[in-house]
Amino acid sequence: MTGQRAVIVGASHAGAQLAASLRQEGWTGEVVLVGDESALPYQRPPLSKALLAGKSTLEDLAIRSAAFYAKQEIQLLDATIKSIDRTAGHLVLGNGESLGYDKLALCTGARPRRLLVPGALLGGVYYLRTAKDVELIRGAASPGRRAVIVGGGYVGLETAASLRALGLDVTVLEATGRVLERVTAPEVSAFFERIHRDAGVSIRTNALVEAIAGDTQVREVFLSSGESIPADFVIVGIGVEPNTELASASGLVVDNGIAIDDRARTSDPGIVAAGDCTSRTMASHGRRVRLECVPSAGEQAKVAAATLCGKAKEITALPWFWSDQYDVKLQIAGLNTGYDEVVLSGDPRQDRDFTCFYLRHGVLIAADCVNRPRDFMLTKRLLAQGAPLLGRAELVVPDLTDIRG
Amino acid sequence: MAVVMFVSHDGETHTASLDAGQSLMQVATNNAVPGVDGDCGGEAACGTCHVIVDPQWSERVGLSGPDEEQMLAMNPEREPTSRLSCQMAVCDAWDGLTVRLPEFQM
Numbered sequence: 438m439t440g441q442r443a444v445i446v447g448a449s450h451a452g453a454q455l456a457a458s459l460r461q462e463g464w465t466g467e468v469v470l471v472g473d474e475s476a477l478p479y480q481r482p483p484l485s486k487a488l489l490a491g492k493s494t495l496e497d498l499a500i501r502s503a504a505f506y507a508k509q510e511i512q513l514l515d516a517t518i519k520s521i522d523r524t525a526g527h528l529v530l531g532n533g534e535s536l537g538y539d540k541l542a543l544c545t546g547a548r549p550r551r552l553l554v555p556g557a558l559l560g561g562v563y564y565l566r567t568a569k570d571v572e573l574i575r576g577a578a579s580p581g582r583r584a585v586i587v588g589g590g591y592v593g594l595e596t597a598a599s600l601r602a603l604g605l606d607v608t609v610l611e612a613t614g615r616v617l618e619r620v621t622a623p624e625v626s627a628f629f630e631r632i633h634r635d636a637g638v639s640i641r642t643n644a645l646v647e648a649i650a651g652d653t654q655v656r657e658v659f660l661s662s663g664e665s666i667p668a669d670f671v672i673v674g675i676g677v678e679p680n681t682e683l684a685s686a687s688g689l690v691v692d693n694g695i696a697i698d699d700r701a702r703t704s705d706p707g708i709v710a711a712g713d714c715t716s717r718t719m720a721s722h723g724r725r726v727r728l729e730c731v732p733s734a735g736e737q738a739k740v741a742a743a744t745l746c747g748k749a750k751e752i753t754a755l756p757w758f759w760s761d762q763y764d765v766k767l768q769i770a771g772l773n774t775g776y777d778e779v780v781l782s783g784d785p786r787q788d789r790d791f792t793c794f795y796l797r798h799g800v801l802i803a804a805d806c807v808n809r810p811r812d813f814m815l816t817k818r819l820l821a822q823g824a825p826l827l828g829r830a831e832l833v834v835p836d837l838t839d840i841r842g
Numbered sequence: 843m844a845v846v847m848f849v850s851h852d853g854e855t856h857t858a859s860l861d862a863g864q865s866l867m868q869v870a871t872n873n874a875v876p877g878v879d880g881d882c883g884g885e886a887a888c889g890t891c892h893v894i895v896d897p898q899w900s901e902r903v904g905l906s907g908p909d910e911e912q913m914l915a916m917n918p919e920r921e922p923t924s925r926l927s928c929q930m931a932v933c934d935a936w937d938g939l940t941v942r943l944p945e946f947q948m
Contacts, residue, residue, distance in 0.1 A: 461876055480883040500883070502872045509874060732881045732888065759887040768887060810912035814889055818916060818948055 441466035447544030448472025451712030458742030547677035556649030580604030589616030592674035628785035701741035711737035768813035771803030844937035866927035919944035
């Protein structure tokens with residue numbers, strides 16, 4: 438591999454990890470990490486939390502220092518990619534130049550889903566995915582101003598908490614009957630609605646946005662019920678879409694994400710992919726799943742690097758997630774898709790710490806742990822071991838420590 | 843130059859220079875020390891930056907706080923001087939610090 442060049446497209450979590458892992462796996466050739474944001478690869482989860490709340494700076498969020506990339510001889514290239522020529526083995530950059538590769542990794546990530554209603558292009562309508570987005574929102578977020586957040590998912594709720602901390606008047610509009618509808622049990626949704634209402638956020642469920650009105654800047658948001666909500670600015674957080682255009686234009690298989698196998702290989706075995714842009718068949722689900730999650734991006738990137746170095750590693754790790762809102766730290770282990778039963782430890786109606794375990798056919802598959810790091814670590818460990826698979830009887834014991842190991 | 847030593851489970855030592863103001867997890871990842879993942883970026887949310895502080899140093903660097911404690915409680919490799927290195931802000935006085943790494947970051 439000496440004298441060869443590995444090119445990684447996308448300089449975010451997956452890309453940065455892939456570059457570092459290539460060196461750890463013994464890649465001695467060139468490594469070029471291509472990104473279209475000028476900053477060093479940075480962590481995205483804190484954008485809606487610490488960065489928005491002004492508790493940290495973009496520099497604090499760098500995944501690794503500039504010195505690391507220099508010492509590891511990882512070249513950071515600020516460029517966009519127009520196309521991949523797989524036959525010739527090169528990329529065409531935005532400026533028309535070409536960049537040859539011997540090995541290629543796609544870490545193109547995801548972009549926010551756009552709100553498609555009249556007025557969505559007015560000034561003061563923001564999305565939150567990049568540091569640049571946060572800079573714009575911070576410019577608008579002075580105390581006392583009215584923010585309307587479209588979407589009651591994690592990004593929307595974290596943003597609501599951060600803006601409340603900055604002293605803004607915050608309304609969250611959720612199109613379905615409850616916040617976090619896609620990802621948690623009703624009990625957990627009700628908990629998050631409670632803590633946000635206690636913090637002074639107005640949460641509106643079954644609230645469908647019909648239009649945004651204003652001259653050049655947002656002035657109000659119209660709902661399908663006919664109501665209007667005054668707004669100084671709007672933040673849209675209604676999910677993401679994978680960036681797969683580059684892959685599909687070059688003929689790679691895309692199926693709700695760039696299709697990869699357990700070794701992070703795309704349909705072209707010489708090209709790997711990792712992160713939010715990928716989909717992979719999960720044995721537990723029997724179908725392709727696209728995860729939007731940092732730990733999964735890191736895991737896929739490590740495996741992808743090993744694959745490029747000719748080593749056989751497989752993606753096995755269990756997905757997990759976290760979210761910080763006010764004094765509440767939510768940690769999620771596993772995927773609850775297809776659950777048919779929940780077991781609660783603690784009372785989400787009045788406590789600020791509880792765990793919601795998800796079972797399928799009587800077996801533990803995931804847990805939402807609210808201010809319960811111990812339950813989180815235990816669940817993560819039990820799920821990773823694959824055994825013992827716990828049912829309701831074991832989970833309702835008063836202290837889970839009793840069933841460790 | 844102040845340095846810290848990371849000793850892997852199988853006894854390999856990686857020496858890294860201490861940059862005051864960073865967390866010990868950042869020192870490890872910025873110096874490509876294998877065996878410290880730091881998946882959550884320093885939020886004490888994942889538990890993948892577990893280190894075991896040389897007992898001779900534990901008084902100077904301190905023991906785990908309540909949040910760390912909860913994260914470490916279920917870890918089978920946990921020892922009395924276990925810490926999450928993302929919660930350890932390094933300073934030059936830590937020159938010569940030695941920490942051991944567990945076999946697995948969970």
